[in-house]
Amino acid sequence: MPNQMTAEPLIVCENLVKIYKIADLEVVALQGLDLVVPRKEMLAIVGASGSGKTTLMNILGGLDRPSAGKVTVDEIDLLSLSDEALNEYQRTKVGFVWQQTSRNLIPYLTAEENIELPMIMSGVHNKQQRREWAHELLNSVGLFHRRHHQLIQLSGGEQQRIAIAVALANRPVLLLGDEPTGEVDSATARTIMETFSRLREELDLTIVIVSHDPRIAEQVDRVVAIRDGKIATETVRQVSQLEALMAGGASGSQEILLPSQVTYKEFVMLDSAGRLQIPKEIREELGIGKRVEMQIEDGRIIIKPVEGEGGEPLKNLTIEEQIAILFSGEKVPQRKPGSVKKLKWLRWR
Numbered sequence: 001m002p003n004q005m006t007a008e009p010l011i012v013c014e015n016l017v018k019i020y021k022i023a024d025l026e027v028v029a030l031q032g033l034d035l036v037v038p039r040k041e042m043l044a045i046v047g048a049s050g051s052g053k054t055t056l057m058n059i060l061g062g063l064d065r066p067s068a069g070k071v072t073v074d075e076i077d078l079l080s081l082s083d084e085a086l087n088e089y090q091r092t093k094v095g096f097v098w099q100q101t102s103r104n105l106i107p108y109l110t111a112e113e114n115i116e117l118p119m120i121m122s123g124v125h126n127k128q129q130r131r132e133w134a135h136e137l138l139n140s141v142g143l144f145h146r147r148h149h150q151l152i153q154l155s156g157g158e159q160q161r162i163a164i165a166v167a168l169a170n171r172p173v174l175l176l177g178d179e180p181t182g183e184v185d186s187a188t189a190r191t192i193m194e195t196f197s198r199l200r201e202e203l204d205l206t207i208v209i210v211s212h213d214p215r216i217a218e219q220v221d222r223v224v225a226i227r228d229g230k231i232a233t234e235t236v237r238q239v240s241q242l243e244a245l246m247a248g249g250a251s252g253s254q255e256i257l258l259p260s261q262v263t264y265k266e267f268v269m270l271d272s273a274g275r276l277q278i279p280k281e282i283r284e285e286l287g288i289g290k291r292v293e294m295q296i297e298d299g300r301i302i303i304k305p306v307e308g309e310g311g312e313p314l315k316n317l318t319i320e321e322q323i324a325i326l327f328s329g330e331k332v333p334q335r336k337p338g339s340v341k342k343l344k345w346l347r348w349r
């Protein structure tokens, strides 16, 4: 698991803005998004419908261009690329796995032919070279024995594993998955995520996955939640180094970790200007309007509603319960049952 603060970044987004214009209407899909993804990280992006996840993925994949800001992938500045160079970037640097298998695979070709197709389109003319790499990828996704099968002869999970191999045909550095486990059951979803994880190690890949599935946090290094076109919170998976080494030998293999060796830490994100988003449900619960009072007390930042400015806070909360401690390294004070849950990223929907 790469260290987010010190590892070399593959993706850097700074103050990324995307505005869609339809006639006189403007939709701001990304509103100054900041994100750094270290090489070899497996990252999940979550967020409510319309929060900007697909927009971000399309920009990272070179399928769309931002309106403003900065985005570099593998030190390539995507904003400065010509259309032709952006096409080349799409073909060689990025692999996509979509939720609908029909978007990933051509039904009348075999698994092996599907994997060879992107290589043909990228000008790999040597058939033996293509076939060898296709077979290597089929082995990596555990489906070599299915190489002569067509789409309809494969299960949904198998189709997605072939789709992963197709996405890797041109040896990209970045693999993007838009709900790749969205149409399969939870056991199959786990197999697909294990395939991603193994390939990340084998091929030094960086993997970014959009998901609606809360269980994904167990299988990635970090989950970032997008709210209104910005990163609002992130949850980092932390593995006890000592225990991991004891369990997994020198490699500290993640596959044999016990749940007690893994913890999750949630952070609220500040943007590059130091701005902090207070989620709508917390603003409503505490009766926060346009302004707040901010105090520093015992190493904590306390944010208080200004009386009379945000409407009535929810009834039956004591004054202590109306204080939201949003980042302090300290425990959130006792709240009424159900209220604490609202601070958790699991309520992103």
Ligand SMILES: Nc1ncnc2c1ncn2[C@@H]1O[C@H](COP(=O)(O)OP(=O)(O)OP(=O)(O)O)[C@@H](O)[C@H]1O
Pocket: 020, 021, 022, 027, 028, 029, 047, 048, 049, 050, 051, 052, 053, 054, 055, 056
């Ligand atoms: N091509 C487009 N033209 C106009 N508006 C768009 C376009 N694509 C997205 N939007 C708008 O931009 C915002 C973000 O959309 P986006 O598809 O990125 O959200 P999302 O988080 O991926 O949602 P979902 O989970 O439903 O796929 C939404 O308000 C959406 O309506």
